[in-house]
Amino acid sequence: MKCLNEKKPELKNYQHSNQRKNMLQYSLAEQIAHGMDVSNMAYDVAEKLGYKKEECYELAVAGILHDIGKIVLEKEIGDKPLIVEEMKVVRMHPVESYDVVKKQGYSDFIQQSVLHHHENYDGSGYPDHLFGDDIPYGGRILRVCDVYCALTSDRPYRKAYDHETAIKFMVEDIRNFDLKIFLAFQKIIHENNRKAIILGDLTVDERGDFV
Numbered sequence: 001m002k003c004l005n006e007k008k009p010e011l012k013n014y015q016h017s018n019q020r021k022n023m024l025q026y027s028l029a030e031q032i033a034h035g036m037d038v039s040n041m042a043y044d045v046a047e048k049l050g051y052k053k054e055e056c057y058e059l060a061v062a063g064i065l066h067d068i069g070k071i072v073l074e075k076e077i078g079d080k081p082l083i084v085e086e087m088k089v090v091r092m093h094p095v096e097s098y099d100v101v102k103k104q105g106y107s108d109f110i111q112q113s114v115l116h117h118h119e120n121y122d123g124s125g126y127p128d129h130l131f132g133d134d135i136p137y138g139g140r141i142l143r144v145c146d147v148y149c150a151l152t153s154d155r156p157y158r159k160a161y162d163h164e165t166a167i168k169f170m171v172e173d174i175r176n177f178d179l180k181i182f183l184a185f186q187k188i189i190h191e192n193n194r195k196a197i198i199l200g201d202l203t204v205d206e207r208g209d210f211v
């Protein structure tokens with residue numbers, strides 16, 4: 001039974017606080033840095049998979065722009081309750097990003113990569129719950145790079161994970177990723193003198209195909 005004298009939890013009012021303002025500012029700066037990280041890694045992974053230079057370049061552009069919808073949505077948040085609005089940002093930002101790049105006349109490949117960068121290989125992602133190779137390959141590459149770059153970066157609510165921990169988390173959720181792309185990503189990491197994780201007896205050739 002609820003005690004009548006129970007103190008109500010103190011609700012944080014972010015409406016006019018610097019805390020909220022700083023959080024959004026931090027978010028913007030971090031999103032730009034994150035976009036560049038994802039862009040560089042996506043280019044390298046696509047190149048490792050054997051895609052043409054032009055395709056790698058297109059993917060790099062998609063990498064920079066993949067979260068641009070978050071900026072659009074954050075502008076719309078205004079004074080609305082933060083938690084509800086943040087959830088909206090999380091779920092809607094790929095569609096918002098897609099709308100931006102489409103409006104700006106970017107290629108269909110960039111549009112589709114941006115739209116589907118949160119789809120999971122097992123069909124559990126969003127916005128369209130696409131499954132396996134139905135997810136455009138640009139979206140599948142961005143998914144791997146996005147998760148790794150996010151885990152290894154500082155966030156407003158946590159410190160960056162080290163490389164080994166980030167890879168461990170990703171291996172635990174391996175069903176989210178296209179394994180061929182994940183293995184190419186691992187080769188890139190390995191070439192950057194980072195410790196590679198061995199996935200059983202699997203090996204991959206230069207194009208990322210199983211051998």
Ligand SMILES: [Fe+2]
Nearest residue numbers: 066067093118
């Ligand atoms: Fe995103």
